[in-house]
Amino acid sequence: MTHHYHHQHQQLPYSPPHHLEPTMASSNHHIYSNPIFYLLGLCDNVYTLKTVHGLLVVHGLTRDISFNTKLVSLYGSFGHAKLARLVFDRIPDPDFYSCKVMLRWYFLNDLYREILGFYALMRLRCRDTDNVVFSVVLKACSESRNACEGRKIHCQIVKAGSPDALLDMYVKCGAIRDARCVFDELYCTDLVSWTAMIVGYTQNGFPKEALKLFTDNKWAGILPNNVTIASILSACAQLGNLSWGRLVHALAIKLGLVLPNVTNALVDMYAKFHKNEYSRYLFEQLSDKDVITWNSIISGFSQNGSVYEALELFYRMRRGNVLPDAVTIVSALSALASLGALQVGSSLHAYSVKKGLLSSNVFMGTALLTFYGKCGDVRSARKVFNSMEEKSTITWSAMIGGYGIQGDGHNSLALFGEMLRAELKPNEATFTSILSACSHTGMVRDGWRLFTSMCQDYNFVPSMKHYSCMVDLLARSGRLEEAYDFISNMPLRPDISLFGAFLHGCGLYSRFDLGEVAIKRMMELHPDEASYYVLMCNLYAADGRWNQVRQVRELMVNRRLNKSPGCSLMELDIGYDSTHRVASVG
């Protein structure tokens, strides 16, 4: 397309200079009801268009901005950008829309230099702009190699660009530091940007920063809305800070913000704090429960160990009219895994396949393979693992742990090696799983090697779980002195389960001497913990020292310590649609 039009093509039907036309506000009646507008629609070339344009002039309609804009658009569409511009220049007060129409035809006719000239003019007349205009103008700069103009427009974009959108973009990308930069540079912070920043922190695992921003006096003038409250409640739950959670709950009541989304967040938070009654009360109170409400309580109860309550609610949900989604199934599977309820879980597997919930969902696949692993069906677990397109570190850890609880440390180690070859980074939990696998399989050397590697190569600070695995590893294999030294030298205060692992080994190898020493240390460290007395009883019982057992029991009664009896469970006649029944044994 050439830019050079012949002069005669640029002549328009006569119309008086606009300052001579009657000044009249643009007509109220809609141009679509005018027959001439209909004629304009029939024009399929520039000659017929000029004829109808003449009609518009005769009828004095060229002072109407809508007609003029339509003319600009039509001249442009016939490739006559310059005629379009002549019409445009006669519009007394062009608006943003008419400017955009003009720009569009320059753009479609590759008239980049004209675009820049027109844009400069346009900036003088109207202050509006949008992303379409910016992208057109930027393209014009690059096509005409005008970096200087480009830089100016860059600045305009930075100034005009919605900071909230920019913040949101960084938050969605998980680039939380960049988000904070944008936030700090904002000319004025309002409720939306403040909330967006809080949401960003909460969703990216920085609940402390979220709470800090929420409580910062700098923003004392801004009242939170329901989005802010829901997000900050989630931060309190992540932090495990119940007192702040309660304060925010109270604040929400005062501000009248206990809306459904806030209630959902409260249900979730109280469940995470083991406050099942609060959680349930709020849940029952909410009249329109959506899938998130149900998931909040089911996942909360499943996570805090109230698995029966979680499953009860899951069945109730199934009877109602809210359909479970992937999150629901994941939570239910996790509850079923801890019960070893293989049949119910398998039917949920079938259900998920049927509903298409399984495909390409890492959470779902991981929960499912964990479930099969915990139920002892490690082959099904591996099948699920192999079929997963996307696997995360958690997926690999779960599969390694699945082999581990079967005592198949060799497969655990093999998979761990495969994971490293795939250049995936193990995390703390991966090491917990693999160390436990080593201890179940009696692989003492491998266990030590991996423990050392975890500290030295990966710079992980061992947690109580790691230490417990090591104690278990050593104690189970009869290296009780070594285990005792290990406990004495570790930097953490040993807890009940660590001592439990040690005492278990003492019982296995009849090292009651070492067991008694450990018990004395335990009693010094935690005098009020009933579980230690039970461990002590077990040890004396294993040694046949029944008088000692009786003495410890009396000591417990005197100190008013109580331990609820444990019981094991087995699955009885559980069908997909039947209610859950589990017998307790022993």
Added chain:
DNA sequence: CTAGGGTTAG
């Protein structure tokens, strides 16, 4: 600007 999810010793 929106609440909910998978792995972790015995």
